[in-house]
Amino acid sequence: MRILHVTECYAGGVSRAINSIAENFDADHHLLYSGDDAPSNLFSSTDTLPTSIVSRIIAFKRAVNLIRPDIVHAHSSWAGLYTRLLPTQTPVIYEPHCFVFDDPRRPRLLKSVYRGMESLLSINTKITVALTAHEAKLAKSLRPNQKVMQLSNVPTISASDLAAVLPSVEKPGSQKPFTISMVGRVAPQKDPDFFAQVAEIASAAGQDWNFTWIGGADNADDENDLKHRGINVTGWLDKASLISALETSDVYFHSASYEGFPLSVLDAAAMDLPIIVRELACFEGFDLHKIGTPEAAYESLKSVEQSADFQSKLRNLARNLTEEMSVKNQQRELQSIYGEALS
Numbered sequence: 001m002r003i004l005h006v007t008e009c010y011a012g013g014v015s016r017a018i019n020s021i022a023e024n025f026d027a028d029h030h031l032l033y034s035g036d037d038a039p040s041n042l043f044s045s046t047d048t049l050p051t052s053i054v055s056r057i058i059a060f061k062r063a064v065n066l067i068r069p070d071i072v073h074a075h076s077s078w079a080g081l082y083t084r085l086l087p088t089q090t091p092v093i094y095e096p097h098c099f100v101f102d103d104p105r106r107p108r109l110l111k112s113v114y115r116g117m118e119s120l121l122s123i124n125t126k127i128t129v130a131l132t133a134h135e136a137k138l139a140k141s142l143r144p145n146q147k148v149m150q151l152s153n154v155p156t157i158s159a160s161d162l163a164a165v166l167p168s169v170e171k172p173g174s175q176k177p178f179t180i181s182m183v184g185r186v187a188p189q190k191d192p193d194f195f196a197q198v199a200e201i202a203s204a205a206g207q208d209w210n211f212t213w214i215g216g217a218d219n220a221d222d223e224n225d226l227k228h229r230g231i232n233v234t235g236w237l238d239k240a241s242l243i244s245a246l247e248t249s250d251v252y253f254h255s256a257s258y259e260g261f262p263l264s265v266l267d268a269a270a271m272d273l274p275i276i277v278r279e280l281a282c283f284e285g286f287d288l289h290k291i292g293t294p295e296a297a298y299e300s301l302k303s304v305e306q307s308a309d310f311q312s313k314l315r316n317l318a319r320n321l322t323e324e325m326s327v328k329n330q331q332r333e334l335q336s337i338y339g340e341a342l343s
Helices: 012-024 053-067 077-084 108-124 133-142 159-168 192-204 220-228 239-247 263-270 294-306 308-324 327-342
Strands: 002-007 028-033 045-048 071-075 092-095 127-130 148-150 179-183 210-214 251-254 275-278 289-291
Touching (some): 002 077, 012 028, 012 071, 045 053, 053 077, 077 108, 092 108, 148 327, 192 210, 192 294, 239 263, 289 308
Parallel strands (some): 002 028, 127 148, 179 210
């Protein structure tokens, strides 16, 4: 089976999700992309997307003619446009990695435009892949008779990664401050302002805590704004450095305002960290510790710092999550999805 993956944002969680599919599903994988990350050696071929929308659609058509894939797997909204604007004989699987119209911060009119575009493009979609029941419900709302199938995300940090990296991680001293980490792009979806508000509440309460944002921004001013508000910003890290950063964290706090299903939460779970998330639709049905306000986040973080029992409870919830979102389950789901696409 030959699969052409297409994405305009090969960076962060999306690139790691594509890589996990290429690693966990035995097929001939190819990649057409733009983004900050360098492609791994999991792909038989890689090529970059040009800059304009029209040239990207042409590049996609050219790649299909050259590679002759059995399946096109489009990742994220712009790739969904390039691959579905014009009909193709090759079945297209579309994985939005969270619908833009689900963003609570966007104006209602703009969300209606995005929803309308997604509805039109769904006509040229063989299967829409949803990461959660919430995302599947959104996909069905676009066109009720379209085929929607769910796919589990899986941690991108494996036991072998931990075995290779952890022995070399320098253990922090006993005076290390309580460290709260968040992984992701410094961008509105990840809501760095919410993260900074929690840090400011903690500082005002006299807490000498270390808030660390693991990731970078497209705009240096966005990173500088976080730094000015007392947040340590690491920039983008390779996997070994990411593991090291999480290993020296005491708790993982995911501040995003909407998601598909964040790989960083699964990676934190793989690191056996206590996890706190916001009350988002993507987490419905998952037994995680959820908060609604910066004040509630602060109180939960204080409980993690002060209570070994609370830490243990959150770690147990994280372990249950990794059992549910496992490589074995993802492989089974991919077999069903790709098999259905070829039927």
